[in-house]
Amino acid sequence: MSQPATVQAAPFLGVERSAGGRRWRLADVDETMVRRLMPAAAGSDLVARLLAGRGVTPETAPSYLAPTLRDLFPDPSLFADMDKAAGIILDAIVAGKRVCVFADYDVDGGTSSAILARYFRAWGRELGLYVPDRLEEGYGPSPEAFRWLKAQGYDLVITVDCGAAAVRALDEAVSIDLPVVVLDHHLMSGHLPETAALVNPNRPDCTSGQGHLAAAGVVFVFAAAMNRLARQRNIAPPAGLPDILPYLDLCALGTLCDMSPLTGVNRAFVRQGLTIMSRGENVGLRALADVSGIGEIDSVYHATFLLGPRLNAGGRVGDPWLAAKLLATDDRGEAIALAERLHTLNDERRAVEAAIQDEATAQAERALAANPDRGIIIAAGEGWHPGVIGIVAGRLKDRFHLPTIIIGWGEGLGPVAKGSGRSVTGVNLGDAISAAAREGIILSGGGHAMAGGLSLEPHQIAAFDDWMVAHMAQFTAERDAALDLHIDAVLSPGSATTDLYDLIAALGPFGMGAPEPVFAMTDVMPTGVRRIGANHLRFTAENNTGRIECIAWRVADEPMGDLLRTGQRVGLAGRLKSDQWNGRRRVQLEILDAAML
Known part of the structure; x- marks a missing residue:
């Protein structure tokens, strides 16, 4: 495959810091490659751009678009x-x-x-x-x-x-x-x-x-x-x-x-x-x-x-x-x-996870207030179940855009404290944990670039925190890059039709190594903003091109939720999803971020 798309040097639409703490970047694809991919994309400029942005070439397009075991x-x-x-x-x-x-x-x-x-x-x-x-x-x-x-x-x-x-x-x-x-x-x-x-x-x-x-x-x-x-x-x-x-x-x-x-x-x-x-x-x-x-x-x-x-x-x-x-x-x-x-058990897991996440988030906010440049989140608690700390680490990593390690210990939870970490692109957390283990800062640990696990005694947590903060000081540029939200293209609410959704869905499956396209919508008005579930928001985004239903997960009590309820025009970034409602199929936007433009 060719190299995937790079991103613009300047923030897209001037969004340097969104409500979600992100910097928006628009994919900058090779225009020559886009033209070469047009036949594989059935003449669709958008599809050709999405393919080019994922490193697909005319030679690899057939197996990418129609992968077969044969x-x-x-x-x-x-x-x-x-x-x-x-x-x-x-x-x-x-x-x-x-x-x-x-x-x-x-x-x-x-x-x-x-x-x-x-x-x-x-x-x-x-x-x-x-x-x-x-x-x-x-x-x-x-x-x-x-x-x-x-x-x-x-x-x-x-x-x-x-x-x-x-x-x-x-x-x-x-x-x-x-x-x-x-x-x-x-x-x-x-x-x-x-x-x-x-x-x-x-x-x-x-x-x-x-x-x-x-x-x-x-x-x-x-x-x-x-x-x-x-x-x-x-x-x-x-x-x-x-x-x-x-x-x-x-x-x-x-x-x-x-x-x-x-x-x-x-x-x-x-x-x-x-x-x-x-x-x-x-x-x-x-x-x-x-x-x-x-x-x-x-x-x-x-x-x-x-x-x-x-x-x-x-x-x-x-x-x-x-x-x-x-x-x-x-x-x-x-x-x-x-x-x-x-x-x-999954219901029990979610309840345990929610309680730990609330406590860990509070610890993270206090730690960042004391040292905004610490470069890593480490939160720990007695009674925090090792079975869910990895999920919580991923949630906090996504919220703060920093490598995160969550540690738990206590009676009935194993002989020593256990930690689980999730990282951001460019910061090899597994190597860092392995180095801490070699130096005797923790009992054992390791992993790979994006995730790691460790064992340590509770009394070692403070020294481990100091060691990791010092170690992460070398990754300033990588942590800064983790704030980037890569946007594939701009859509209007009126253009987000089921036909367009089907065209994009045909590029799947999406996942690791084949990211689902992220689209921006500019100058839209969130209307009918309402809370659903524990901490989610549903609303309609409108402008002179039309309207689209939107869902934003876990943001009702976050700055993004506050922005969506202001009644002002905003920019949205998200992924298109297919939704069935009252027997009718429609397209909705799953919100990843929002910003004042």
């Missing part, structure tokens, strides 16, 4: 250890060995384990399941867990969405003669641990070029490798080899919820997976949608923001096994019971 699916043999892993597990299936999948407690882990469970079931085998408790065991396999699995009589363990860096646990597995196959996607460093096989597109010696895959994507490719090997051996279960295409709904769900970039084969996974998801064939997903009142599941929004949080709720504040069981079951009664439990 064109984009990788050769499984290009993954280090893929063929070896397939041989080990196919042998275990044929021999009837007892196999257990060890899954992470998030959606990517749950979808990955469910794909394997369904594959094994198609061979007439049941796959055991183990999901660690977030508070008691933490992330990934432990020596204790592997010893327990050995004692239960398992002959083989498959780790999914974890395991690649679990050196102590894998060494223990070797010592107790428990073969382990790792199917992971997390970054690795140092020497490869000893395993029966380790499949990870991000292991240093893997040449697959598929490091952007979520674990669910790795497992889906692995299922294809299993079928290919079975064909080579001329073996199959009585009903024939498993049809893995129906598993694409799980693959898409794991890819989206793990925020994997929607490039390459991930676009095909999600595009085709959403189509399968909309059919409601997965009993567990259908039950969760029914219990939650979601209705049809056919969009990135449904998967990421409605199903994802509910599936994650078990791992955050309840039973970490619930999501994996739900996604693997074919029993409607069991699915309804599991879905109801997850839905209830």
Whole structure:
């Protein structure tokens, strides 16, 4: 792909500091590339600009606009250890060995384990399941867990969405003669641990070029490798080899919820997976949608923001096994019971999260008032549940446009304080946390550029805060750039029709690496501003071109909400959404920001 759009040097429309604390920038695309993309864009200047702004070229446009597995699916043999892993597990299936999948407690882990469970079931085998408790065991396999699995009589363990860096646990597995196959996607460093096989597109010696895959994507490719090997051996279960295409709904769900970039084969996974998801064939997903009142599941929004949080709720504040069981079951009664439990836990999670967010926001405001240049938000509290601190960190990061770490500890919440962080583009939070751990400022920690986790004693928090503030002083330019809100184009309310929406939606799926277009509307009057829910606003934006319904999330008690209620003309920035109302389809603007112009 070509380089994506740059942004104007000067703030767009003069918005240096919006009500949301943002600086507006208009995408500056290569006009030559726009002209070259016009045929692929069916003559639409707007579509050509949106494509150019996402780094699409005339050569890559066909696969971007119509991604297919036929064109984009990788050769499984290009993954280090893929063929070896397939041989080990196919042998275990044929021999009837007892196999257990060890899954992470998030959606990517749950979808990955469910794909394997369904594959094994198609061979007439049941796959055991183990999901660690977030508070008691933490992330990934432990020596204790592997010893327990050995004692239960398992002959083989498959780790999914974890395991690649679990050196102590894998060494223990070797010592107790428990073969382990790792199917992971997390970054690795140092020497490869000893395993029966380790499949990870991000292991240093893997040449697959598929490091952007979520674990669910790795497992889906692995299922294809299993079928290919079975064909080579001329073996199959009585009903024939498993049809893995129906598993694409799980693959898409794991890819989206793990925020994997929607490039390459991930676009095909999600595009085709959403189509399968909309059919409601997965009993567990259908039950969760029914219990939650979601209705049809056919969009990135449904998967990421409605199903994802509910599936994650078990791992955050309840039973970490619930999501994996739900996604693997074919029993409607069991699915309804599991879905109801997850839905209830999600309500509990939201209540816990809201209380922590209020306290953390107050701490952040006090810290910034004392030192406006501190460059990072760190908030901590006794009793703050480790299962939701990552969500709160993301909320505060979005509000203050600064790297944020939230720390919680207390009785029943684990032996030490846990922290979870989210960062802004250009500030590698994982590296910073790792450096703090190396210097003994905290007990342990690490992560990647945009997120990280850590463990520390409560008495270390003050010194950690001082250390991080000093460390972040070097990222002044990056923090300043994080204030930029990139706008793709200007629309008038009257031009935001369903036809335009459909034209733009055809460029999807949108997500990480393929951002949904952001549009500005200038000189509009918010009318009928009203609060809905706890802290949201709904209103109509009008000017002489027409009107459009708008929704602004979590702003009713914020400066943006105050601006929208002033009765003055403003500029709006947001994304177009399709909405059904009284049987009629319409387009609304989901507000990201507002400013006086």
